[in-house]
Amino acid sequence: MFRPLIALLLMLAPAALHAAxxxxxxxxxxxxxxxxxxxxxxxxxxxxxxxxWRATRGDEVIxxxxxxxxxxxRLDGPVERLAPLVEGASTLLLEMTRADETQLQQALxxxxxxxxxxxxxxxxxxxxxxxxALAEAARDRGIPAILAAKFQPWYLSMMLATPPCAMAQLQxxxxxxxxxxxxxxxxxxxxxxxxxxxxxxxxxxxxxxxxQLEMLRTGILDTKTAEDQFATMFAAYFEEAHADTLVISxxxxxxxxxxxxxxxDKMMDETEAQLLVARNHAWIPVLLEAAEQSEEPVVAAFGxxxxxxxxxVLNLLAxxxxxxxxxxx
Numbered sequence: 001m002f003r004p005l006i007a008l009l010l011m012l013a014p015a016a017l018h019a020a021x022x023x024x025x026x027x028x029x030x031x032x033x034x035x036x037x038x039x040x041x042x043x044x045x046x047x048x049x050x051x052x053w054r055a056t057r058g059d060e061v062i063x064x065x066x067x068x069x070x071x072x073x074r075l076d077g078p079v080e081r082l083a084p085l086v087e088g089a090s091t092l093l094l095e096m097t098r099a100d101e102t103q104l105q106q107a108l109x110x111x112x113x114x115x116x117x118x119x120x121x122x123x124x125x126x127x128x129x130x131x132x133a134l135a136e137a138a139r140d141r142g143i144p145a146i147l148a149a150k151f152q153p154w155y156l157s158m159m160l161a162t163p164p165c166a167m168a169q170l171q172x173x174x175x176x177x178x179x180x181x182x183x184x185x186x187x188x189x190x191x192x193x194x195x196x197x198x199x200x201x202x203x204x205x206x207x208x209x210x211x212q213l214e215m216l217r218t219g220i221l222d223t224k225t226a227e228d229q230f231a232t233m234f235a236a237y238f239e240e241a242h243a244d245t246l247v248i249s250x251x252x253x254x255x256x257x258x259x260x261x262x263x264x265d266k267m268m269d270e271t272e273a274q275l276l277v278a279r280n281h282a283w284i285p286v287l288l289e290a291a292e293q294s295e296e297p298v299v300a301a302f303g304x305x306x307x308x309x310x311x312x313v314l315n316l317l318a319x320x321x322x323x324x325x326x327x328x329x
Contacts, residue, residue, distance in 0.1 A: 021165040023224070023231030026252055027244070034251050041247045047314040048243030051304055052082070052329040055314070055322040060291040063089070063327070064313060066304025068237050071174025078329050079179050086180050087187035090294035093194050093286065094177055095302045100197035107198060114152075114201050121149040122156070122216075125209075130217055140164050140223070153212035154204045163226035177301050184299075192290070194283045194302060203274055240329060242304040246272075277311045284316050 030038060042048055051066040063085055068075070086092060096104070108114050123131045131149075137160045138148035148156055184191050229252075236245045250268050254261045283302075290298045306313050314324055 021163060021227050021230060023163075023227030023229070023234075025235045026228050026232040027235075027248055030248075030251065034255075038244075038247050038251060041250070042243060045243045045247075045308055046310055046318075047308040047312060047324065049240050050307070050326040050329070051078070051237075051240045051242070052327040053307065053314055054325045054327050055317045056325070057291075057320070057322040059295070060322075061297040062287055062291050062317070062322070063297055063299045064307065064317075065176070065180070065299065065301040065329075066240075066242055066307045067176040067180075067301050069175040069177060069303065072234075074238055075174075075176050075179065078176065079183070081328060082180065083183050085297070086183045086189065086299050088296065089184070089189050089299040090296035091290050091298050092180060092184040092189055092191045093290060093298065093300040093302075094181060094191060095194055096197060097191045097193050098178075098181065099191075100193045104197045104201075114198070114205065115155050116150045117152060122151070122153065123149055125213055126216070134160065134216060152205065153209065153216045154207060157212070157215050161226060161229075163223055163230060165227065180299070180301050192286075194286050194300070195279060199279065200275075237304060243308045246305060246309075276306060276309075280306055280311055280313050280316060283313060284320065287313075287317070288320065 027038075047053070053064045055062040055064060065082065122134065126134070134156070135145035135148060138145055138156070141159060141162065141164050143159060148159075151159070181191055183189075232248060233245055236242070236248070250265065253268060254264045257264050259267070283300075283306075287298070287300055290300075300313075302313075308314060318324055
């Protein structure tokens with residue numbers, strides 16, 4: 001399940017390129033057969049596009065905003081357009097608020113094992129040649145090898161899947177979700193988290209170490225490939241084509257991995273079930289409670305990949321009797 005995880009994560013949680021990054025949109029590399037398969041898959045996905053949707057059920061109104069977690073100047077327009085909506089909301093729901101981030105940092109300080117190996121190091125667990133390649137990739141991203149050696153494999157994989165040119169962006173707080181949180185705080189609008197601060201960490205750390213190591217062994221990305229993946233996300237997000245990122249990640253994984261396409265699809269399905277579907281279902285009661293308790297609209301902002309699909313947040317709300325309308329972003 002874990003081998004295609006990082007490629008999928010890069011597509012699922014759209015992130016912007018640093019100005020110095022250069023990459024090509026992978027959609028332009030698809031063969032005729034892949035393009036046909038892409039079109040087929042997209043037609044089967046409910047709510048495949050749109051970064052802003054309004055869900056209405058009687059007097060209950062929820063505005064759902066698909067976000068990107070890192071910054072880009074092209075977010076200025078959406079932020080300006082969304083500002084009156086956020087400032088007039090009863091509540092802003094986010095994947096993680098700043099208060100949750102503080103709680104997470106405290107938890108990491110109290111339990112370094114959330115990110116690091118306790119009784120071993122990666123050089124002990126990997127062939128020498130593999131570790132040296134990983135260490136070099138880490139150094140290219142400003143991560144000393146001595147530090148990389150103690151990271152949980154899944155965490156190092158995430159770092160190495162980010163191209164060196166974009167590493168600085170990981171330290172920023174300028175993504176759409178954070179900018180919306182700034183607007184809410186300035187207007188005195190309460191903010192709440194959709195889930196516990198440690199949800200994603202628990203999901204990752206539950207994976208067997210053998211699968212995490214396999215991901216590391218097979219997932220070292222050269223700079224160009226990593227930049228191409230970022231460029232694809234970058235373009236698709238501003239086209240509001242969030243389902244396309246999922247489809248392209250699946251097609252590229254089929255091409256890149258040695259397993260048969262059916263096996264790749266199975267791994268991708270398992271990953272999506274854990275990182276998207278389970279969380280989507282868990283968020284619905286939170287959204288419903290917020291809407292039921294408020295006379296003013298609720299705004300919920302989260303990674304755009306959670307919006308579409310049969311078990312995406314939009315379709316799950318439709319199943320609850322909400323009418324969905326795409327709004328300007």
